[in-house]
Amino acid sequence: MSDTAILINTAVAVLATVLLIVKFKVNPVIGLILGSLYLGLSTQLGITKTIETITQGFGDIMVEVGLLIAFGVLMGSILNQAGAIRRLVEKLLSVFGPKYLPYSMAVAMSTVLQSIFVDVLLVISAPLARRMAPKIGPMGTARLATAMAISLECGIIFMVPGVGSLAVAGVLGVPLGTMLICGLLLVVPTVLLATLVMSFVFRRGFWKPERDEQHVFEEDDFPQANPSGPGQMPRTPLPNEDEQASAVKLAVDQERKRETSLLLLFAPLLLSLLLIAIGAVTEIAKIHNSVLELVGNPVVALLIGLIGTTIVGRGAIGQQGVQEAITTGFKESGQILLLTGAGGSLAATVAAAGLGDILGGFFSASAVAPLVVVWVIAAVLHIAVGSVTLSAITAAGMLAPIAPALGLDPVLIALAAGAGSLFMIHVTSNTFWLLQSLLGQTVRGALKSVTVGVSVASVIALGLVLVMSIFI
Structure with missing residues (x-):
């Protein structure tokens, strides 16, 4: 088949997948498989080869990141149940003060809190942000909203164990230790610079509180620590014995949570990330030590973190609380794994169709052009589909086959794809609507704090990736 035909059929497959998901509301998993089937058959891979490629592609990425995603989500679910998020944000306020709260929150949410499912993390932290916004000043809502949007989205795609970073690393075969170190080097300056830029433009009149904010929350509004749905608010207790007993149990649970050290709650997660980083360093330095190789393996490191979090969680919320958290975690991880x-x-399928060989002829040995192209592809896909992870995976998969020929480290493609997938988060994204409603913004306000804010982070991240490509 000619190169032109392969390019056309690949474009049709991607476009058809987008239309199925956006226009006809087909489940993204089904849409992706249908797009893969069309691409394989239209590029003459044959029925058998197409099915084998689809199943092998699914299995290969599950081998790479399946357990990692599950372990990370379960750790985050236990930490959420233990009230660790609320306590960490309150600690940041007391240590850094209102002036630097947007920056400290942005760094914390984009790094250490990335094991927590993004919607849950947002629902828990939003009421805290609402309460703290007036302490920051007239631009408090705008600054905290954009800091949360930037950190949530950047963290999920750049920082291990964020599900997006794990998925993209799996597609490209990037060692998790390398992804962790490079992602950390990218995400921290990205969220700080983007938050700084947005704070500057907000103070110059870009944010109009009378038009961009809607005060729909009472002062004492506060969602439950483990809500059954996004934005669900606590109901007024009924004066009966069952409700009184539940209130007493809740008070006891809250007291137990306060007794558990915040550092102790996060220690297992931090230990697992440290072990992964040590494993990467020993591999780069070519240090051969069986113990370090074992505990530095990402699967073993995150398993150690999960076991430690479970043990600490039992002391904080009891065995029943841990079991409830694990049940919730399994529900959350299932849909992530399928997608x-x-x-x-x-x-x-894109790789098997030969797209990589074709694109390889379009680029010189320079790393700049492929990185910009993968950013653009991911950005266009995200604007259409609204999924950060999906757009990053698809864009990375298109250019992955040509990385060796260009001498380009796959981690750079992973980071560039992640940066592009952040561009123009808007009304097709569930996160957009959660940030709009839970932080008391109008749609106009959310377009400024979320869409513009995260797009600024996307462009900054691309620039930093291009700088990193000089050294990697």
Whole structure:
């Protein structure tokens, strides 16, 4: 088949997948598999080869990141149940003060809190941000809203164990230790610079409180620490014995949570990330030590973190609380795993169709052009579909086959794809609406704090990735 035909059919497959998901409301997993089937058959891979490629692509990425995603989500669920998020944000306020709260929150949410499912993290932290906004000043809501939007989205795609970073690393075969170190080097300056830029433009009149904010929350509004749905607010207790007993149990649980050291709650997660980083360093330095190789393996490191979090969680919320958190975590990880696997299937089919060889002829040995192209592809896909992880996986999968020929480290493609997938988060994104409603913004306000804010982070991240490409 000619190169032109392969390019056309690949474009049709991606466009059809987008239309199925956006226009016809087909489940993204089904849409991705249908797009993979069309691409394989239209590029003459044959029925058998197409099915094998789809299933192998799904299986390969599950081998790479399946357990990692599950372990990370379960750790985050236990930490959420233990009230660790609320306590960490309150600690940041007491240590750094209102002036620097947007920056300290941005760094914390984009790094240490990335094991927590993004919607849950947002629902828990939003009421805290609402209460703290007046302490920051007239631009408090705008600054905290954009800091949260930037940190949530950057963290999920750049920082291990964020599900987006795990998925993209799996597609490209990037060692998790390398992804952790490079992602950390990228995400911290990105969120700080983007938050600084947005704070500057807000103070110059970009934010109009009378038009961009809506005061729909009472002063004492505060969602439950483990809500059954986004934005669900606590109901007024009924004066009966069952409700009184539940209130007493809740008070006891809250007291137990306060007794558990915040550092102790996060210690297992921090230990697992440290072990992964040590594993990466020993590999780069070519240090051969069986113990370090074992505990530095990402699967073992995150398993150690999960076991430690479970033990600490029992002391904080009891065995029943841990079991409830694990049940919730399994529900959350299931949909993430399916979407990640289906994205791996499409990426594998794109590679098998020969797109990589064709694109390889369009680029010189320079790393700049491919990185900009993968950013643009991810940005366009995200604008259409609204999924950060899906757009990053698809864009990375398209250019992954040519990385060796260009001498380009796959981690740079992963980071560039992640940066592009952040561009123009808007009304197709569930996170957009959660940030708009839970932080008391109008749609106009959310377009400024979320869409513009995260897009600024996307462009800054691309620039930093290009700088990193000089040294990697």
